[in-house]
Amino acid sequence: xxxxxxxxxxxxxxxxxxxxxxxxxxxxxxxxxxxxxxxxxxxxxxxxxxxxxxxxxxxxxxxxxxxxxxxxxxxxxxxxxxxxxxxxxxxxxxxxxxxxxxxxxxxxxxxxxxxxxxxxxxxxxxxxxxxxxxxxxxxxxxxxxxxxxxxxxxxxxxxxxxxxxxxxxxxxxxxxxxxxxxxxxxxxxxxxxx
Numbered sequence: 282x283x284x285x286x287x288x289x290x291x292x293x294x295x296x297x298x299x300x301x302x303x304x305x306x307x308x309x310x311x312x313x314x315x316x317x318x319x320x321x322x323x324x325x326x327x328x329x330x331x332x333x334x335x336x337x338x339x340x341x342x343x344x345x346x347x348x349x350x351x352x353x354x355x356x357x358x359x360x361x362x363x364x365x366x367x368x369x370x371x372x373x374x375x376x377x378x379x380x381x382x383x384x385x386x387x388x389x390x391x392x393x394x395x396x397x398x399x400x401x402x403x404x405x406x407x408x409x410x411x412x413x414x415x416x417x418x419x420x421x422x423x424x425x426x427x428x429x430x431x432x433x434x435x436x437x438x439x440x441x442x443x444x445x446x447x448x449x450x451x452x453x454x455x456x457x458x459x460x461x462x463x464x465x466x467x468x469x470x471x472x473x474x475x
Contacts, residue, residue, distance in 0.1 A: 285360055298330065299336070299372035302375065303375040305323060306382040306383055309323040311386075331404065332408040332415065332422070334379060335373055335376045336416070337373065344361065344362075383404075384397050384400070406447075409451040413446055414435065
């Protein structure tokens with residue numbers, strides 16, 4: 282039972298970080314006009330925090346060790362699976378809804394569909410990089426401001442293994458987002474009014 286309780290702290294924090302981009306997307310890319318300076322500044326923060334939403338997918342790496350710690354208790358294992366499922370589900374849905382909100386905003390401003398799709402793919406790629414920076418190199422979104430030199434040092438020396446992970450993450454993000462977008466609730470729901 283302690284596994285469930287121990288997870289609440291870090292899972293709660295990761296979930297808060299996963300919801301930040303959705304909150305920013307709702308605020309920045311709603312129907313109310315925003316001053317250009319706010320869109321640019323907010324857009325930078327949005328892109329910096331966006332990888333936090335799909336980052337929760339990688340939290341599944343903790344699951345095997347925690348399942349082993351249940352010592353075969355099926356109820357505890359089921360509760361852990363549900364806990365992880367909620368975290369990963371909410372985080373990834375927040376990611377896709379953030380992208381959908383931003384892409385609708387671009388389309389409403391006359392950005393061609395092909396360009397919107399390229400932006401989408403670019404954001405998936407940036408998120409894959411952000412996830413690797415967070416999971417492998419233990420950087421945070423705010424390190425763009427607090428440790429830019431450390432980020433540059435890591436990015437300056439790409440490693441083949443890291444590149445393979447990036448390709449897999451990109452495929453998972455783009456594929457997972459495509460699957461969620463195919464759901465009627467995501468596609469058909471109008472963007473909420475601000």
